[in-house]
Amino acid sequence: MTMNSKSLYQEVILDHNRKPRNYGTLDHPSHHAVGHNPLCGDRLDIALQIENNHINHIAFQGESCAICKASASMMTTAVKGKTCSDAETLIHEFREMATGKLDPDYPHHLGRLTVFSGIRDLPTRVKCAILPWHTLHAALNAISSVSTESGNEPVQNAPGKA
Amino acid sequence: MAEVTSLTKPGMNAILDVERIRADFPILNIKVGNKPLVYLDNAASCQMPQQVIDRLVYYQTAQHANVNRAVHYLSEVATLEYEKARRKVQHFVNAREDREIVFTSGTTDSINLVMHGYGRKFIKAGDEIILTTLEHHSNIVPWQMLAQEKGAIIRVVPINDAGELDIDAYKKLFNERTRFVSLIHVSNALGTINPVKQLITYARQHDVPILIDGAQAAPHMTVDVQELDCDFYVFSAHKLCGPTGIGMLYGKAKLLEAMQPFKGGGDMIESVTFEKTTYAATPHKFEAGTPPIAAAIGFGEAIDYLCTIGMDQIAAHELELLTYATDCINEIKGAKIIGTAAQKTAVLSFTLDGIHPHDIGTLLNEDGVAVRTGHHCAQPIMQRYNVPATSRASFAFYNTKSEVDALMAGIRNVQKVFL
Numbered sequence: 001m002t003m004n005s006k007s008l009y010q011e012v013i014l015d016h017n018r019k020p021r022n023y024g025t026l027d028h029p030s031h032h033a034v035g036h037n038p039l040c041g042d043r044l045d046i047a048l049q050i051e052n053n054h055i056n057h058i059a060f061q062g063e064s065c066a067i068c069k070a071s072a073s074m075m076t077t078a079v080k081g082k083t084c085s086d087a088e089t090l091i092h093e094f095r096e097m098a099t100g101k102l103d104p105d106y107p108h109h110l111g112r113l114t115v116f117s118g119i120r121d122l123p124t125r126v127k128c129a130i131l132p133w134h135t136l137h138a139a140l141n142a143i144s145s146v147s148t149e150s151g152n153e154p155v156q157n158a159p160g161k162a
Numbered sequence: 163m164a165e166v167t168s169l170t171k172p173g174m175n176a177i178l179d180v181e182r183i184r185a186d187f188p189i190l191n192i193k194v195g196n197k198p199l200v201y202l203d204n205a206a207s208c209q210m211p212q213q214v215i216d217r218l219v220y221y222q223t224a225q226h227a228n229v230n231r232a233v234h235y236l237s238e239v240a241t242l243e244y245e246k247a248r249r250k251v252q253h254f255v256n257a258r259e260d261r262e263i264v265f266t267s268g269t270t271d272s273i274n275l276v277m278h279g280y281g282r283k284f285i286k287a288g289d290e291i292i293l294t295t296l297e298h299h300s301n302i303v304p305w306q307m308l309a310q311e312k313g314a315i316i317r318v319v320p321i322n323d324a325g326e327l328d329i330d331a332y333k334k335l336f337n338e339r340t341r342f343v344s345l346i347h348v349s350n351a352l353g354t355i356n357p358v359k360q361l362i363t364y365a366r367q368h369d370v371p372i373l374i375d376g377a378q379a380a381p382h383m384t385v386d387v388q389e390l391d392c393d394f395y396v397f398s399a400h401k402l403c404g405p406t407g408i409g410m411l412y413g414k415a416k417l418l419e420a421m422q423p424f425k426g427g428g429d430m431i432e433s434v435t436f437e438k439t440t441y442a443a444t445p446h447k448f449e450a451g452t453p454p455i456a457a458a459i460g461f462g463e464a465i466d467y468l469c470t471i472g473m474d475q476i477a478a479h480e481l482e483l484l485t486y487a488t489d490c491i492n493e494i495k496g497a498k499i500i501g502t503a504a505q506k507t508a509v510l511s512f513t514l515d516g517i518h519p520h521d522i523g524t525l526l527n528e529d530g531v532a533v534r535t536g537h538h539c540a541q542p543i544m545q546r547y548n549v550p551a552t553s554r555a556s557f558a559f560y561n562t563k564s565e566v567d568a569l570m571a572g573i574r575n576v577q578k579v580f581l
Contacts, residue, residue, distance in 0.1 A: 009525065009579050017580075040520050040536060041550030063550055065518035066580070125524060 008118040009066070012074075017066040022076035026059045035062075035135030037127055037148040042068050046135045053084050065128050067119070072132035074113055084140055091133045098129050177479045183471065183560050186211035190560065197530030200568045205350050205378060205509055205556030206534050207400050210464070214403060217463035221456045228452055230429055244455050247462030248445070251410050254465045255395060256386040259415055264445040265458050268409035269377040270300040272396035273344070275411055275448060276373055277304040279421035281342065287313035289341040292370075294319040294327055295546055296349040296356070299539040301375045305344060319345070321546060325352040325501035332361065336368050343372040347379035351538040351554065352501025353484075353509030355379070362392050371417065377401055381558070382480060382507045384473045387412050399457065404464035408457035411448070418444040425450040476559040480508040483557045487566045494573055500552050508557035511538075514573065517580050519551040525579060526553075529572040 029047035036043050044062035048055055058076045062069075075094075079087040086109075093110050096102035100120035104110070119129045127148045138146040184190050189209050192199050201209060221243065227236035229244045245260070252260045266272040281304075285291070291305050291314055309316050317340075319332045343365045348355050358374055365372040373394035376385055381402035387395050394417070398409035413421075423430055423441055427450035432440040441447045468476065487510050491497050496515035514522060523535035534554045537544045544551060555569055 009521075014580065040518075041544070065520040067521065122524060125520065128520065 008116075008122065010115060012112065012115050013066065013070040016070035016073040020060075020069055020073040022059050022073065022080065023061060024059050025061060026057055029057075029059075031139045031142065033135050033139035033143060034145045035131050035138065035147075036145065037068075037131050039149065040065065040128070042128065042131055044068065044072060044132055044135050046072075046132070046139050048136075048139055050084065050140075055079050055082055055084065055087060060132065064131070067116075067125055067128040068131050071116060071129045074115075075132050075136060078111070078113060079136065087136065087140060091137050094133050095130055098126050177482065178471065178475055178559060180479070180560060180562050184562075186213065186467075187560055188212060188215075194527065194530040194532075197528075200529075200531040200565045200572075202555040202557060202561065202565065202569060203532045203534050204381075204558035204561075205401070205554065207406070208381060208403050208558050209560070210403055210405070210460075211467055213467050214405070214460050214463045218405065218456050218460045221459050225459075226456070229455055230446070240455055243459050243462075244453070247458045250462035250465045254385070254469070255380070255410075255412055256388050257412050258388060261444050262412055262415050262418065264411040264413065264418070264448045265453055265461075266396075266409045266411050266448075267407055267454070268398040268400070269298075269375060269396050272394075272409055272411035273301055273373070273375065274304050275424045276344075276394050276396075276413070276421075277308050278424040279448065280371070280417065281305070281308045282311070283420075283422045285312055285314050285341050288339060289314045290317050290335075290337070290339045291315070292317050292319065292332070292335050292340060292343040292345070294332075294345045294356075295321045295542050296325070296327065296346050296352070296354060297344075297540070297542070298346060298350050298375065298377070299541070301344055301346060302542070305342075314341070315339075318542075321354075321543075324503050325349065325354045325543075326503045327354075327356055327361075329357070329360070333364055336364070336370070340368060340370050343370055344375070345372070346375045346377075347385075348376075348382070348507050349501065349540070349543070350378045350509070351540040351543045351552070352503065352511055353378075353506040353556075354501060354503040355383075355505040355507060357505075358392070359390055362390055366391060378507060378509075381468075382473075383477050393417055399461035399464060402464055403467055404461040405454075405457040407454045408461050410461075413444075415444065418448070421448075423447050423450070427451045429453075471559060479559050480557055480561075483561055483563065483566060484508040484510070486563050487555065487557070487569070490566060490570045491573070494570065494577075496577060497573065500547050500549065508561075510555045510557075511552040512554075513549055513552055514577065517576060519553045521580075522553045522573075522576050525576045526569070526572045529568065529575060531569055531572045533569070 026047040026049055030050045031048040034045050042064040046060045049057035058080050060072045093108050097117055098119050104114045104117050116129050119126055187209050225239045227240045229241040248263050249260050251263045317335045320328045347358050362372050371393040374392045376395050376397040380397040393414050395412040400406040430442050430447050430450040432442050498513050500511040519535035526533055536551045
């Protein structure tokens with residue numbers, strides 16, 4: 001039996017949970033989406049200010065577990081200043097990592113986000129880590145709200161439905 | 163990580179010989195990682211003793227055929243054993259007749275059966291159905307579906323901060339349009355034991371049929387449907403040491419007879435032509451298709467097992483665990499019990515300041531402690547307490563005080579991680 005939760009709850013994740021970066025709202029967001037995981041009640045609000053295809057500002061807010069909040073916090077620091085297509089690459093790679101399809105030993109752009117790689121061994125928690133990325137994807141593509149349990153979204157394919 | 167040292171010695175408990183009982187449950191010996199399993203998710207599903215496992219194996223090994231059909235030996239044996247299981251359920255709840263016991267796939271199926279069989283036949287536009295804030299989704303959604311279809315109205319009994327029903331509000335909900343009451347005996351999310359006798363008596367005085375969802379009551383206390391005088395009583399086998407996929411509906415004979423069938427098919431008919439079908443008598447009218455025969459027989463065996471231990475002894479032991487666990491968690495700073503009713507089963511729903519229940523659940527699992535985290539299929543209760551979710555430890559008769567200690571040590575470990 002794989003037991004990776006201790007290695008998952010490591011200092012960097014706990015720190016982002018305690019002091020989430022870019023936490024709050026934006027005054028005039030150009031893009032915005034709300035993500036929801038009805039299974040655990042997690043709710044995330046993500047606002048972006050995008051100019052010339054660059055993410056100038058990003059902020060998030062919401063009620064969630066430590067995994068979700070830390071994932072959201074680290075995501076905002078990772079995509080801030082990047083282009084939308086760079087962000088989409090990170091979204092894709094993060095999802096692949098969380099569902100165990102990306103080998104962190106091969107080249108990728110995730111950097112410190114690999115602290116979340118252990119989540120693939122906790123199938124019931126994969127959605128917690130993915131929700132912020134899923135919501136960011138929705139915001140970038142002008143979808144105003146997403147749910148981990150609705151029928152037509154990519155997280156649906158993640159293993160281990162909680 | 164701190165080792166758990168218990169103040170209680172094995173066999174010290176005067177009410178039950180828990181160590182001997184635990185020997186009946188092979189699964190309780192498994193390890194989670196390198197920690198012994200501490201199974202405190204009994205309200206979700208209870209574990210199965212060897213006696214029931216053996217009974218299932220024996221049935222499949224020596225007694226299996228389809229029921230109510232052929233004249234050959236095995237079919238007769240299987241039918242006999244299946245009906246014997248029905249009588250065990252009948253005696254367990256003290257129903258007057260065995261035809262008042264319908265086998266279903268579980269509590270949810272039983273409630274849906276009553277909704278379709280009684281509700282769709284007798285409830286009309288403008289009629290009112292009384293539910294309570296404490297209901298599990300399985301006792302909300304079917305009635306909402308009915309209300310939507312018929313234009314009926316759902317009325318909800320509120321609860322106080324302790325998680326107890328407001329009895330005066332309940333009484334005030336009754337009027338000349340009230341047609342049905344469906345309410346939970348014991349709250350799965352909080353453990354509140356409702357004063358069902360009083361609630362049933364009041365419904366009776368208004369001549370309104372009442373269903374009691376006993377999913378969380380039947381495993382923990384003596385249930386006597388004649389004494390209660392309810393119209394319907396429902397529960398699942400897997401919460402009382404039986405198999406999944408089987409449950410029961412008790413209904414007063416005259417109500418079951420008046421109801422329409424829920425599912426059509428084989429076994430539920432008297433005669434079929436393409437012009438007209440006449441239905442079998444109750445309970446077979448409600449048991450279309452081949453039933454889960456082995457599961458029903460396992461259900462009967464589980465009842466025998468519980469009765470050998472004694473429902474009153476079970477209740478007394480579990481109350482002792484609840485009292486001990488409540489005292490222990492009240493010592494933990496930042497922990498808050500959700501649901502503090504005066505009358506409770508051994509359910510401890512709690513929150514920890516600043517820590518999300520899902521993080522609690524994942525970290526407790528690291529210590530081998532299995533609890534449920536989430537909304538417990540009772541979102542209206544979570545809304546009432548303004549929490550997204552809780553962690554819930556739910557105890558069974560095979561749990562021990564040292565397992566309560568393990569839970570508390572686990573909770574302190576979780577708090578250390580989030581310090």
